[in-house]
Amino acid sequence: MGGFTHLNAVSGFSTRFGAAHPEQLVQRAAERGMSALALTDRDAVTGAVRFAQAALEHGIRPIFGTNLAVAPLAPAPAQRRRTPVRGGAHVYEPPHRVVLLAQSRTGWARLCRLTSAAHAHGDSPLLLTFDDLNQHAGEGLTVLLGPASEPVRALAAGRPDLAEHLLAPWRQLPGIQLRLETCWLGYAGTGPGSLRMAARTLTLADQLGIEAVLTNATRYADRDQHRLADVLDAARLLRPIDRRRLDSGERWLKDPAAMGEIARRIAAAAGHGDDRAARLIAETAATADACTVDPVRDLGLGRPHFPEPAVVGAPGGPAHAARLLREKAEAGLIRRGLDRDPRARQRLQEELEVIKTLQYDSYFLTVAQVVEDIRELGIRVAARGSGAGSMVNHTLGIATANPLDFHLLMERFLSVRRASLLWQRARPNRLTAERLAQAGVLDSLRGPLTRRDLLLQITELHRQYQGRPLGDGQLPMTLDDHHTAPPSGLPEMTSREALNAELHILGADISRHLMDHHHQLLRELGATDAAHLKRLHPGQQVLVAGVRASTQTPPIRSGKRVIFVTLEDGSGLVDLAFFEDSHEACAHTIFHSGLLLVRGNIQRRGERNTVTGSMVWDLEQLAAARRDHGPEAVQRLLGAGADVPPAPRTEPHRTITHETGAALHPWADLQPPGQRAADLTKLGHTSPGSAG
Structure with a gap:
C-alpha cells in the first residue's frame, strides 16, 4: 500500500498521557515513510510550535489538532465512588473525548477558541459543552468521534439506537466535517479499542452515510515505550500500576504497512473485503489532505506575535497602544517617586522609543495586565532575567528593582541593535x-x-x-x-x-559529531553501532567504532592487566575489555588514538552486551587511507592487523595487593579513575595506566 497519515497522535504536551516528544514523533514518521502527521494533544495546543518546527525540518506536512473532553448529552447513571485510602484522592477524568482537526487558518482559530472555552468553565473539570460547540465550531473544522466519544461508547454498550441518537447533534453542527474514527488497539472483547468495536463503528458509519477514518490513537513513538504509558497513567490517576489495566502496547506510530493490515482486519470483521479496507485508507488520506494549515503562511511561524492592541485597551491600533503604554509608564514613574530624577526620565523615554520602534507596545501592556491579575489573586510575582533591567517594566509594576540602582541594562532585554551590541x-x-x-x-x-x-x-x-x-x-x-x-x-x-x-x-564537537565523517566507511566495513549492539548474540564477532570516551586499567583480583575502554559513536556507548593476550597488538593504538575501530566478540554482562577486543585500528588512519588510496587500502590495513600474533600470556613480575584483595598490575592505574582532568586532545578520560 501507499503512505498513511496518523490523524490522532499525542505528545508529552498531553500532561501525564503522551510518552514522546513532538520531535520524536515527527522523526519516526519520516523514517517510516509518511509524508504528513497530525498532533492532537489533550486539552492544549502548546506543542504546536515545536511540532511545526520539527515537521519543517524533516519534510513532514504538519496537521494541527487537539483532543478535548466533551460534556455528555445523555444523563450519566449515578455511581457510588469508593472511599480512597488514607492520604489518597479520587481523580475524575471526563469519560467522553473528541478530536478536532484544523483544515484552514479559520479552522485553527476556531480550534483555539474551543480550547480556550474548555478552560474557561471555572473550577469544574475541563470540559467542552455543546453551547461552546454551537458558538465556536463551524467551517474549517474536522471532528473525529472515536472510541472515547459518547456515541461510540453507546455503541460499545450494545445501544446502536442510542449511538445514532447521540450522533444527531454532531451532524447538525453547521460547517464541520464529521468522521467516525475506527481504532483497533489489540484489546479483546467488545469494548473501546477492540476489533469488534472497530468493526461496529465502521458498520455504523456505512449505515448512516458518515465517512470513517482509521487511526491508532497514538500515545508513543515506538513500541517499547508502552511501559512508560503505564507509569504515566498511574501518575495521572494517582493509583498503583494495575496489571489489569495495562496499556496494550499497540499505540505506537505504526508504519503504513502495519496500518494497512489493521484496515484489512477491521474490514474483514465487519464482513467486507479488501476493497472496503482500501476505501477506509483512502477516506483517511482525503481527510488528511483537507487539512492544509501552513505553519509559516497561516500561523506565522518564525515571526513575533503579540496580542491585538484592542485586547489590551487600545482599539485605535498600534499608535493607540504606544500612547497608552506611555501614559501608564509615566504614571508609574510618578508612583515610584522617580518623576524628578532626570536619569530615570531619560531612561524611560529611550526605552519607550525602542519599544515603539519594534512595535512591542501591546506585549508590555499584556504582561503588565497579567501581572496585575496574578497579584489580585494573592499570588507573589517576581521578575527574573534580563527583563529586570527595563525601566518600563519597573514603572509598570512588572519588576520591583530600580534598574538604575543596580546598573542594569535595558539592551540585554531589548534593543534595536541587539546583534551588534554584544x-x-x-x-x-x-x-x-x-x-x-x-x-x-x-x-x-x-x-x-x-x-x-x-x-x-x-x-x-x-x-x-x-x-x-x-x-x-x-x-x-x-x-x-x-x-x-x-x-x-x-x-x-x-x-x-x-x-x-x-x-x-573549544575542545568539543559542536556543529556535528566526530563520527559523522566516518559513517560511509563504517557501513562499507559492516560495523555495528551502539544502538544495534544489543541485538547480537554472545560469541558473535563484531566491528565497533567510536570516540574513545574513557580508558581505564583498574586493579583486579587476579593481578592481571585488563584495559577497559568506552567508545561513544553518536548512538550510544560501547563498553570493551582488552585482556593481556591482545595488549601486544592493541595497547599502543588504544592509548595514542582518539578514534578507534575495534574487532572483538560479544559478551553478555547482565542485560547489556559488551565487546572483548582482539584487534584495534586508528580510525583516522583508515579514513585517510580510503581517501587517498581507495577502499582496497583499508582492507589491506585490516588484513595486516589480523596477522599480528597474540602475545604470550605471562604473569606479572610484581603486583601490589590492595586491602580489598585485588592485585595491582605494574602498568595499571596508580590512582583512582577520574582523579586527573580529562585530556581533550585525546578525546576522553585516560586513567594513569600505561600502554605497556
Missing part, C-alpha cells in the same frame, strides 16, 4: 576574535560573509590599527551593515575544517 561592547583582541570566528561563535552576526571573510576582515583591521594606540588593546571591530566589508569570494570552511576548529579551540 560585539561592540565586548571588543575582543585579535587572537580572541580569530578564535571566535574559526569556532563559529560569530556565525549569527556575519550575514553573507563566510568564516574566512571574517578572518580576513580581522586581519585587515589589525593591519589598519597596527602601530596606533588602541587604548584598552582591543580591536574596534563593528559588524553592522554600514561597516562590514562585502564578501571577498573566499569559500566557506568545509564541515571537516569547521569541526577541527571547534575541537582545537
